[in-house]
Amino acid sequence: MSKVNDNFLIKMKGVKKIYDLGEVKVVALKNVNLFVKEKEHISIMGPSGSGKTTLLNIIGCLDKPTDGEYYLDGVDVKKLDDDHLSGIRNKKIGFVFQNYNLIPQLNVIENIGLPLIYRGIDEKEIIEKSKYYANLVGLGDRMYHRPTELSGGQQQRVAIARALVNEPVIILGDEPTGNLDTKTGKEIMEIFKKLNEMGRTIIIITHDVKVAEYGERIVKILDGEIIDER
Amino acid sequence: MKGKIYYLFRIVKIGVKNLYLHKLRSFLTILGIVFGVASVIAMLAIGEGASYEAREKIKELGSQNIIIKSVKIPETRITQEATTFVGVYGLIEKDYEMIKTIPSVDFIVPTWEMKEDIRYMEKNIQGRIVCTYPEYKDVMNVITESGRFFSQIDFELFKPYAVIGASIKKNLFPTEDPIGKTITVRSYNFKVIGVAKEKGIVSGTTGFIAEDINFDVYIPFTTGRAYFGEFEISSKQGPIMRWERNWVKYHRFIVKVNDTDKILTTSAIIENILKTNHKKDDYEILVPLQLLIQAEHTKRIFNIVLGSIAAISLIVGGIGIMNIMLATVTERTREIGIRRAVGAKRKDIISQFLLETVILSSVGGFIGILLGILIPKLVTKFAGMTTVITWWSILLSFTISVGVGISFGIYPARKAAYLDPIQALRYE
Numbered sequence: 001m002s003k004v005n006d007n008f009l010i011k012m013k014g015v016k017k018i019y020d021l022g023e024v025k026v027v028a029l030k031n032v033n034l035f036v037k038e039k040e041h042i043s044i045m046g047p048s049g050s051g052k053t054t055l056l057n058i059i060g061c062l063d064k065p066t067d068g069e070y071y072l073d074g075v076d077v078k079k080l081d082d083d084h085l086s087g088i089r090n091k092k093i094g095f096v097f098q099n100y101n102l103i104p105q106l107n108v109i110e111n112i113g114l115p116l117i118y119r120g121i122d123e124k125e126i127i128e129k130s131k132y133y134a135n136l137v138g139l140g141d142r143m144y145h146r147p148t149e150l151s152g153g154q155q156q157r158v159a160i161a162r163a164l165v166n167e168p169v170i171i172l173g174d175e176p177t178g179n180l181d182t183k184t185g186k187e188i189m190e191i192f193k194k195l196n197e198m199g200r201t202i203i204i205i206t207h208d209v210k211v212a213e214y215g216e217r218i219v220k221i222l223d224g225e226i227i228d229e230r
Numbered sequence: 231m232k233g234k235i236y237y238l239f240r241i242v243k244i245g246v247k248n249l250y251l252h253k254l255r256s257f258l259t260i261l262g263i264v265f266g267v268a269s270v271i272a273m274l275a276i277g278e279g280a281s282y283e284a285r286e287k288i289k290e291l292g293s294q295n296i297i298i299k300s301v302k303i304p305e306t307r308i309t310q311e312a313t314t315f316v317g318v319y320g321l322i323e324k325d326y327e328m329i330k331t332i333p334s335v336d337f338i339v340p341t342w343e344m345k346e347d348i349r350y351m352e353k354n355i356q357g358r359i360v361c362t363y364p365e366y367k368d369v370m371n372v373i374t375e376s377g378r379f380f381s382q383i384d385f386e387l388f389k390p391y392a393v394i395g396a397s398i399k400k401n402l403f404p405t406e407d408p409i410g411k412t413i414t415v416r417s418y419n420f421k422v423i424g425v426a427k428e429k430g431i432v433s434g435t436t437g438f439i440a441e442d443i444n445f446d447v448y449i450p451f452t453t454g455r456a457y458f459g460e461f462e463i464s465s466k467q468g469p470i471m472r473w474e475r476n477w478v479k480y481h482r483f484i485v486k487v488n489d490t491d492k493i494l495t496t497s498a499i500i501e502n503i504l505k506t507n508h509k510k511d512d513y514e515i516l517v518p519l520q521l522l523i524q525a526e527h528t529k530r531i532f533n534i535v536l537g538s539i540a541a542i543s544l545i546v547g548g549i550g551i552m553n554i555m556l557a558t559v560t561e562r563t564r565e566i567g568i569r570r571a572v573g574a575k576r577k578d579i580i581s582q583f584l585l586e587t588v589i590l591s592s593v594g595g596f597i598g599i600l601l602g603i604l605i606p607k608l609v610t611k612f613a614g615m616t617t618v619i620t621w622w623s624i625l626l627s628f629t630i631s632v633g634v635g636i637s638f639g640i641y642p643a644r645k646a647a648y649l650d651p652i653q654a655l656r657y658e
């Protein structure tokens with residue numbers, strides 16, 4: 001499990017994911033080999049049902065591969081138990097989803113600070129950091145609003161701030177602009193771009209070629225396999 | 231450490247927020263707990279009240295005593311004229327002599343009593359004149375607040391001395407010191423030599439008619455007999471005023487038994503003696519110790535009845551809470567997924583939902599405690615039963631409500647924690 005002589009943040013070899021539904025087995029990922037260096041910005045593209053979300057969930061330690069190797073930051077994810085996976089998600093990963101996934105009962109600040117409450121950080125620091133990131137994504141004047149009082153673009157900014165608040169190594173976006181109009185989508189992508197320039201590794205799934213072009217590398221996936229990388 | 235407290239505080243805050251969001255639902259959910267906890271407190275308060283009452287009564291009547299009372303029954307007349315009844319009833323000399331010879335009897339203190347007006351200057355109050363022996367003080371635990379009880383010498387010398395009860399003092403001598411003053415009963419004067427300390431009267435669920443002994447006046451038996459004789463005279467109101475004269479030798483015997491263990495056997499012997507001596511049922515035997523047995527009985531009945539209500543309410547309440555929490559978990563599946571995605575461990579999810587359940591059941595417990603305090607008060611007011619709410623019963627029922635929260639909350643909480651985060655995030 002030692003860090004081998006490379007500087008890959010993500011190292012996947014022969015990753016398979018099979019959903020066992022009893023009678024049928026759905027092969028979501030057939031054989032994925034993926035290497036990502038730190039500070040890369042990668043776009044994942046592919047038709048619906050090709051396994052993009054599945055791959056992203058595995059990268060983000062929300063799910064484990066059925067087979068194959070996956071090292072994240074030198075750690076063999078396969079060997080980790082649920083608590084450790086939670087710990088990794090909490091410290092190293094920031095998720096941004098297509099449908100924002102904010103908690104409706106909590107206001108902007110509370111939603112942003114959510115990852116930090118599972119770290120035992122004190123309240124004052126949580127609020128300070130949450131405010132900082134709210135300002136960073138341009139929501140300084142909406143801090144005490146509920147998600148339902150925000151536009152889609154604003155909600156996605158909250159989600160991005162939440163993904164940033166724990167200062168993760170990787171930010172994963174599953175069609176983060178999918179629900180947004182072109183203009184707002186562009187604004188969101190500018191934020192990602194800026195984050196990448198600030199040194200974050202970014203992996204984004206998208207169907208939109210314009211969005212994909214923000215990435216330095218586009219990974220194309222079909223039927224659970226990577227078919228093209230450039 | 232500080233972080234942990236904030237963490238806990240956050241969960242509590244979120245828990246309260248969520249419950250507040252569904253006020254009516256939360257309220258309905260906790261009703262079972264409310265009634266369960268209220269029953270527990272009421273049960274313990276009534277049971278405790280029954281034994282308290284018995285203990286107090288025993289304190290008043292003496293735990294080693296057997297009390298035998300004369301009872302007037304309608305057929306006691308021997309002659310009947312237009313305006314006068316003459317009758318005979320009650321305990322007789324033979325009873326006294328025979329009971330005295332029972333080996334387990336330490337001594338027997340007889341009394342002769344009458345209700346009479348007691349006068350001092352122009353004031354006047356009705357009391358009970360108790361003609362008795364000096365030992366009465368000890369067997370009935372009469373404590374003199376000032377002055378003294380009459381002595382053997384006073385008794386032998388037929389002294390016209392009186393020891394008055396606290397209420398007599400209050401009425402006749404509200405501001406003065408009664409010691410040395412002269413009170414008048416019928417046409418006889420008595421010198422007050424002592425005042426008995428006030429005693430609480432215990433209301434009766436136990437079959438004994440409560441007597442306010444604070445209206446007693448104790449005088450030497452010898453003096454009483456010499457002044458008042460053995461006839462009890464009372465007037466009877468009716469179309470015409472009638473007089474009733476009853477010949478009563480003794481009104482009460484207080485029998486002191488030398489060993490608590492022998493009380494029941496002694497009372498059985500006494501009962502046999504009285505049965506042979508009396509053709510009619512003109513006596514009554516009271517065994518204060520039996521009150522305890524009776525109180526235990528009352529307590530047991532209440533424990534069974536209210537205990538079942540409590541158990542059923544708590545179980546139903548617990549199931550209700552579990553049901554609601556399961557619904558909550560389903561409703562908040564996506565929230566659980568989000569929390570898991572940002573790094574919540576399973577135990578974080580468990581604590582969150584468990585704490586929410588515990589808050590819910592604790593609020594139920596709290597309302598139940600308030601209701602549980604109210605119920606015994608109403609029972610006392612309307613049924614006249616003594617109730618005693620102990621702090622430990624409140625603590626116990628609160629613990630129970632928290633316990634119900636934990637035991638019925640653990641399943642929904644675990645269910646929430648073991649949801650697959652991916653599925654949870656997809657949940658619509």
Ligand SMILES: Nc1ncnc2c1ncn2[C@@H]1O[C@H](COP(=O)(O)OP(=O)(O)OP(=O)(O)O)[C@@H](O)[C@H]1O
Nearest residue numbers: 019021026027028047048049050051052053054055
């Ligand atoms: N939890 C699951 N149980 C069973 N099958 C699943 C599950 N999750 C995904 N799949 C299947 O795995 C395959 C890949 O799904 P995935 O969600 O990764 O696709 P995707 O590329 O993200 O598609 P889209 O662009 O529509 O989001 C699909 O055939 C899907 O039906």
Ligand SMILES: [Mg+2]
Nearest residue numbers: 052053054174
């Ligand atoms: Mg997808």
